[in-house]
Amino acid sequence: MSKKLTTRAEDYSKWYNELVVKADLAENSAVRGCMVIKPYGYAIWEKMQAELDRMFKETGHQNAYFPLFVPKSLFEAEEKNAEGFAKECAVVTHYRLQNDPDNEGKLRVDPEAKLEEELVVRPTSEAIIWNTYKGWIQSYRDLPLLINQWANVVRWEMRTRLFLRTAEFLWQEGHTAHETKAEAITEAETMNNVYATFVENFMAIPVIQGLKSESERFAGADETYCIEALMQDGKALQAGTSHFLGQNFAKAFDVKFTNKEGKQDHVWATSWGVSTRLMGALIMTHSDDQGLVLPPNLAPNQVVIVPIYKTDEQLDQITEVVNGIMKDLRAKQITVKFDNRTTHRPGAKFAQHELQGVPLRIAIGARDLENETVELARRDTLTKETVSLDSLIEKVEGLMVEIQDSLFNKALDFRNSHITEVENFDEFKSVLEEKGGFISAHWDGTIETEDKIKEITKATIRCLPLEGEMVDGICVYSGKPSKRRVLFAKAY
Amino acid sequence: MSKKLTTRAEDYSKWYNELVVKADLAENSAVRGCMVIKPYGYAIWEKMQAELDRMFKETGHQNAYFPLFVPKSLFEAEEKNAEGFAKECAVVTHYRLQNDPDNEGKLRVDPEAKLEEELVVRPTSEAIIWNTYKGWIQSYRDLPLLINQWANVVRWEMRTRLFLRTAEFLWQEGHTAHETKAEAITEAETMNNVYATFVENFMAIPVIQGLKSESERFAGADETYCIEALMQDGKALQAGTSHFLGQNFAKAFDVKFTNKEGKQDHVWATSWGVSTRLMGALIMTHSDDQGLVLPPNLAPNQVVIVPIYKTDEQLDQITEVVNGIMKDLRAKQITVKFDNRTTHRPGAKFAQHELQGVPLRIAIGARDLENETVELARRDTLTKETVSLDSLIEKVEGLMVEIQDSLFNKALDFRNSHITEVENFDEFKSVLEEKGGFISAHWDGTIETEDKIKEITKATIRCLPLEGEMVDGICVYSGKPSKRRVLFAKAY
Structure with a gap:
């Protein structure tokens, strides 16, 4: 870890x-x-x-x-579907193992237990x-x-x-x-x-x-x-x-x-x-170089609370405050975990929760108890602030929405800044190489052109977007007429 | 249907x-x-x-x-476990199908795509x-x-x-x-x-x-x-x-x-x-001869409402009342379905819901509207009663608990009346044949006796009950000493 x-x-x-x-x-x-x-x-x-x-x-x-x-006979019934999946399917051919006579203590497929018809493990x-x-x-x-x-x-x-x-x-x-x-x-x-x-x-x-x-x-x-x-x-x-x-x-x-x-x-x-x-x-x-970043709507724990203490008495006092916080957060449907493990130091806990992308971390120490505050750390921005206990629940509730929105908007900005319209194949290749992202380009609609572009650049047509106007143009590769732009990209 | x-x-x-x-x-x-x-x-x-x-x-x-x-090498690692499941396991031996050269349009296992090690589809x-x-x-x-x-x-x-x-x-x-x-x-x-x-x-x-x-x-x-x-x-x-x-x-x-x-x-x-x-x-x-009987705690629909009407106007009036009932039931966490299909008559709907074990059926007709009542039918007892709209929600809420308890108690009575203590093997066989159920009998603790009893009667030891005293006795089959009674039965 x-x-x-x-x-x-x-x-x-x-x-x-x-x-x-x-x-x-x-x-x-x-x-x-x-x-x-x-x-x-x-x-x-x-x-x-x-x-x-x-x-x-x-x-x-x-x-x-x-x-x-x-x-198998059902699998092959729809020809195109069968052709699409036949090359990569697991096939059950036998329904029994037996002791291997040549290899004591080992098993082998029982040749007598061959299925009349092979069974494909569903690929779909x-x-x-x-x-x-x-x-x-x-x-x-x-x-x-x-x-x-x-x-x-x-x-x-x-x-x-x-x-x-x-x-x-x-x-x-x-x-x-x-x-x-x-x-x-x-x-x-x-x-x-x-x-x-x-x-x-x-x-x-x-x-x-x-x-x-x-x-x-x-x-x-x-x-x-x-x-x-x-x-x-x-x-x-x-x-x-x-x-x-x-x-x-x-x-x-x-x-x-x-x-x-x-x-x-x-x-x-x-x-x-x-x-x-x-x-x-x-x-x-x-996610970032520190680890996972989770949107609050999908985080198993939206908030984690880490106690910082030297004595058992301090832990007891902290626990009492934490119980109140947890009750209030849960009443707001916010999932919260109190990480009171005695096997790990606070630093190790911080590192783990950062790595695992918990959206908000609350730390409470002895001084916080005196001041009636907590330290609130936000995973997505890696920022910390001191928050009074009075305003904590409202603050956390607001941050759940704010973090969710902020992650979406950040991803949206990145995505939008990585859609590049290109007008010719040189531009296509250089944008793909230097910047990546989606390349919006005219395409003549043929499989041949699509294949050629893929062969040369490894980029595929990701989609013909549902939104956006149909505009006539010239295919970036073949120079033939095109009725619309499509999105190319290298893809996972 | x-x-x-x-x-x-x-x-x-x-x-x-x-x-x-x-x-x-x-x-x-x-x-x-x-x-x-x-x-x-x-x-x-x-x-x-x-x-x-x-x-x-x-x-x-x-x-x-x-x-x-x-x-396979992992499957066989724990010997007893492997032995127990080897006789009935599906085995994947190949990872590809190909066109069958002898049979146009058909596929066959590609002999080139044999796995180095067979894979057992998990039996556990x-x-x-x-x-x-x-x-x-x-x-x-x-x-x-x-x-x-x-x-x-x-x-x-x-x-x-x-x-x-x-x-x-x-x-x-x-x-x-x-x-x-x-x-x-x-x-x-x-x-x-x-x-x-x-x-x-x-x-x-x-x-x-x-x-x-x-x-x-x-x-x-x-x-x-x-x-x-x-x-x-x-x-x-x-x-x-x-x-x-x-x-x-x-x-x-x-x-x-x-x-x-x-x-x-x-x-x-x-x-x-x-x-x-x-x-x-x-x-x-x-369940009974009319079909499924579901306990309320597991019924996908705990209540179904069937309208009985001749005119669209009547249906509209009924629907208005039903919407109120549904809202009130749902507020009590009771799942309810309004069966307003126009493709089926009320009688067919009644038969279907009976067959599918919906715990409570509410029927509302034109006369009910006048009287501010509904007909409430209980699936487990197949009884009906007329209930005033005023008391309906409370009545249904109570019945959810009552039906759940009643089903359990009925099953418990049946079960308890079908645990029979026997003292010898003739009694064992005649009770098993004539009455069935669990037979509480002394057993000498050996596999041989267990096997013999199974061979003769098809009854197996279902369990050594956790509750109940250890009492010395004589094995019903072998006559040897026994330290406790165990439960035998024919089983699924």
Whole structure:
């Protein structure tokens, strides 16, 4: 805990990896590419889950649970989806281990226990869910079907990083069915909006809503909506996606309904998801060289109180005052922890809470008792002030809002100052190299140009922003006509 | 929805299976032995989760998340545990599918993408967790380590039944580490108590706390505590277990700590879990031939209101009254749903809510409006009464408690009247056959006798009850000396 973090300027990537581990958020496991989410990291994820779950229910969705495994024959039913995920999926082939005759005390796969049909560990659940929906949907009365699932999924990524890209991750996946195309598109847009609202208001991360280009779309989708955020190193991060799936899965799994006119039609679908990847976005947006910085809306402990004392008598007196403060803060729905561990000195506690991003720290010593004051330290600005006990609760309550807003605005300023309009490819390359961020450029709309730009610069089209006018121009790469600017960036 | 259920008397097992599906709790999936938990069933599970999670946190536990996969070399490290689960585990052997050259449009496992080491899909997580704890525990200052995980697990059972025994199920698993043997035993007992409190107070199911016999213990445990419930057909159901693991996993994974005296020792462990199996216990304890009966503490909707009207004007008037009732009920923390669907008639709504076990149904018609009354129907007793609007809220509030208590007491009476003390093996067999339930009998303490009794009668030792005196006697089977009575039963 004591060693300092690598600074962002020294090595941003190393800073991130160290921070995740030292702040007790997550660590690598014995399973290639799979992480252990530690209690402190999981507590933040639980706060995200609780708020998202509330928002999903408020928009009419119910939770359910579908199997972890997808039989191969279902997995391959929607061709594009299968093609998109086949290259990176974990496959269960056997259902038993036995003692290894060649290796005493060891086990081996029992060759007799081979499955008739292989099972894919879900990389996403469209296939198993649409196969189920077939039995649930007969008539327009069964629609819309608005379901969400909290689950683990597995994608056998070759290069993994804690939270950002792991072989197993936690997520939620919404899967909805609708009578009409228009209704499904509205649903996909609504949920992309829910994500944007959550990420901006709770995570204090500004996002740009947009559409993916065809080559960046979800495999099996007709249109992918997304929210894109910008990290401190100038790289973009896709924070959530919401897909309009057309009738692709309904056709692959033959899910038809009788409409109000008594005619049969395939239903229209959406799916949408956010994952533990959001933890990565949270960390990289706000944190600094001292460690994690958490927005109050997601901090497991919004306030921590550290007593500074020499005698047991002093601790008793401090504790009495602290009990009053805690009661008053909790009455205001502010979460507070009294760090009265006797195993650590105040300095070590300060360092730990700084590293773990607790928004506000209150320190109380013997002199504070006399003066009826406390020392209040703010994590985001690393500033301290002395506050009278009288005004403490009101002050803390105000700071919860102020810090949340301040983090958002700081991130927004950074993001806005890192959207650069360029007019030609030289400018594109030099801005990307020297400044990073989003590059707003005209594009001719072809996959060939998109691929070429990616090949040369490693930048991809992050989105076709939903906001902003359609303005004619010239593609920065091909010089061909373009109808609009799109956002390019290097991305996580 | 309209067809009647098979009655319990006709075929208890069929009644159960039909009820689970018709009440929209769960259904079988395309994956052998894996279920889909439908939204209504999942909503009940969420209520269970929320309360258990609160109780775990109140007793000092934190949530975390560990990988789905266990590398074979870790899986086999604790021998007894490995032996116990090796016969029924799903094994991932490959990480990619490819186009099948012999079968156009189909996929097959890519033989080039074979894993160096097979991965077992966790049947339980001791192995992966204790391998992780090795890095987390150095000193007594790191203890106790009190962690819980909500997760899916897979056990390749050959004969499966919805909720009761499925290849994949949802559960929570607590995994704790302690300085001393005594502390670990206390933890195992505490958590068994937490389970008993939850199951009795929230699920309204009386349980007997006890210890498992050696042959019924968790694979790798030194002692298994359990809570045993009795279903309406006279069969027992193990509702939760809490294991004292001794130093078995600490030794298998070399997890040592420096104690207060500066000496190295292996830590002491517990693990404990309850699963979606509890849903099966809930259904089989309270439900009747009309369908599900839910205790108010776990009902997603505690009250449903059905309007009975002929004209839109009547519906408007009813809606106005209902809005007032809903506001008042919600102010009392009572969940209420207004079933104003225009697609279904009142009779169909009544049948559905009865089938789905909503504790109270309020019906309001035009005459009720005149009389300022409603019709209040109680699901558990299938009784109705007319209640004046004035006294409705108070009445409903009282009934929430009364129904909860009444369900528990009814189940308790049934359970208590189905514990029979027997003195010899003929009596044992005839009581088991004719009456079922728990049989309290002297046992000589040997595995041989336990096996023989199981072979002859299919009854197993459910537990050595924690309560009750130790009384010398004669084993019902072998005639050898016995120090105490134990409880036998046929079980789910």
